[in-house]
Amino acid sequence: MKEFVKYVMIAVVGLGMVMVTIPAFSADVTGKTSTQTLPTQTDTQTAPLPSNTQTVPLPSTNREYQQMDKPPVQMETLDIPDWDLAGELRNVDTISKIIGNVNKRRVFNGLRFKLALMNKGKLKGSKDIPFKVTVLNVTNNTVIKQENHVLRRQTIRNDMWTLTDEWIPVLFTLGPTTAPSLGDVKLIVDIDPRNTFGEEQRHRGNNRCEAHW
Numbered sequence: 001m002k003e004f005v006k007y008v009m010i011a012v013v014g015l016g017m018v019m020v021t022i023p024a025f026s027a028d029v030t031g032k033t034s035t036q037t038l039p040t041q042t043d044t045q046t047a048p049l050p051s052n053t054q055t056v057p058l059p060s061t062n063r064e065y066q067q068m069d070k071p072p073v074q075m076e077t078l079d080i081p082d083w084d085l086a087g088e089l090r091n092v093d094t095i096s097k098i099i100g101n102v103n104k105r106r107v108f109n110g111l112r113f114k115l116a117l118m119n120k121g122k123l124k125g126s127k128d129i130p131f132k133v134t135v136l137n138v139t140n141n142t143v144i145k146q147e148n149h150v151l152r153r154q155t156i157r158n159d160m161w162t163l164t165d166e167w168i169p170v171l172f173t174l175g176p177t178t179a180p181s182l183g184d185v186k187l188i189v190d191i192d193p194r195n196t197f198g199e200e201q202r203h204r205g206n207n208r209c210e211a212h213w
Contacts, residue, residue: 083197084121085129086206088161089189090114094182095169110171111135111187113211116161117154120206126153130196133170134188137179138212144179145172148193186212 090113097109117129128150135145147170155162170187172178179185191207192199199207 081121081200081203082123083119083199084203084206085156085191085197085199086118086120087131087189087191087209088116089187089209089211090116090163091167092187092211095171108174108182110169110173112167112169113187113189114166115151115164115168115189115191115209117151117156117164117191118161119156119158121158121203124156124158126155127197128152129154129156130192130194132190132193133168134190135170135172136186136188137184138186139179139184144185145170182213186210 092111092113094108095110095112096106098104098106115131130148130150133145133147133149134143136142137144149168151164154164174181174185187210189209191209193207195204
């Protein structure tokens with residue numbers, strides 16, 4: 001009987017210890033699980049944001065890349081007039097004459113030349129071209145001879161020079177009242193001296209052409 005009571009007491013004590021241990025174990029587990037934060041489950045996934053840029057090669061130092069990067073150059077509007085007459089003296093030569101009936105000799109009697117003309121403006125066509133010829137003694141700035149002429153229906157181009165068909169003569173002599181030698185003479189031709197073509201003054205610098213020796 002004593003043995004039986006002993007076993008019963010052991011069983012009761014053991015059961016009591018088990019009952020005390022279970023709540024403590026349960027509380028311990030509960031405490032641990034209550035302090036952990038689980039990751040929140042969502043219906044969407046995090047993805048990288050879309051980019052508006054594209055991967056391009058690094059800038060190059062070559063000329064082609066630089067030209068592609070630069071904005072196109074705008075062409076400037078050129079202010080080309082209708083008329084900008086220009087002239088050049090061509091084939092300038094001396095004229096001589098024979099004097100004396102017995103002892104004939106050839107003496108200087110003037111100059112002759114051809115005139116090259118072009119319009120550096122926009123227009124072209126056949127026009128009457130007035131011009132003035134001046135023979136000047138450069139040693140004393142004295143006019144030896146001055147004449148006005150007109151080229152009738154002269155062809156004027158705006159892409160190349162046109163030469164007068166005929167020679168243009170200017171007759172004068174050398175001497176004490178004119179010039180001692182041809183080296184003292186300057187030939188000046190002014191095209192359209194009264195500006196009948198209505199050229200702007202800034203375009204008239206090429207209307208004068210000269211020759212001297």
